Amino acid sequence: MSGRGLKIALSVSVALNLFALAGGVAFAVSRAKVDQHVAEQRQPGRAGGFRALVAELSPETRREVRARMRAVALSARPDFEAAREARRQAVEAARQPQMNPERVQALLNDSRAAEMRGRARLEGGAIAILGALDVEDRRIMADILARKGPGAGRADRPAGEGPPPPEAGDVPR
Template sequence: MSQRHLTIALFVSLALNLFAVGAIVGGLVVGARFSQHRQTLIRPGPPPFWDAAQTLPAAQQEAFHRALRGDALEVRRKLMAAGEARREAWSELGADPFDPTAVRRDLARAQAMEMEARSIVEGRVVDFAGELSAEERDRLAGALSRPATRRMHGGRREADEERGRPLREPAP
């Protein structure tokens, strides 16, 4: 092989290696960004109940947060148990012999656990609302009853009010 052919082969090899390294680095960067975006969609921020407190005066916001935190540990345990029950139910899909009735029963049990946890939180919100003035209750009701039309920004939800739109029209 001549010197010229070796030089050409060296440059071709160098170009292919640079292309391969660039493809790998580009794939890692795109993968990392996709992963961050996916996490943003999965865990959008605080729960809607937590966000609803923003419509209340500062003192009431703290009281509302304390009220929700009161049962947080119990609610978390129930939701974790429900998640485990759901995972177990889905794993039964691969069992032989397959028993669809058992899978449905176990999924229903997981749903019941989730509903129990949700009932605790919703009951706590209703109890707290009973201590508010009519105007504060109306603002809280507006925040809780509006559809979830929030956009994502850097892993944090921005409420409509933060974007200059009122949460609810004032009562006449």
């Protein structure tokens, strides 16, 4: 092989190696971002939960906050029970030999609406409780407004801005 041929072969080899290296770096960076995103989604909305937040309050304030929050939770309970029942009925309707998609969708809509009523009741009660606390206690307890549970890590999408539920006739088969 001539000197010119060796130079061309070396140039092609270097170019291919640089291309492969760039691909490897891009893969490693994207994998790290995916891993970080997955880890963020697995984190709860608030660390420690309600008990950990209340534990930081004085005993007197702690008793008052627990009692008021218990009352708020009990007032929201019927909404969450209605949501569970509507979802259970939707699942049962979907299992029928002749499924009625409109009925299933209506039951799921009812479930979602009941759950949102319950959540609104809890959040409204939490806001009222926060309003009655002094500044330092309110700073400690403000995290009760952080969402916890499925979907909590979706910081890229504001609340209420998701894809709309499909119409019963629009569901792909």
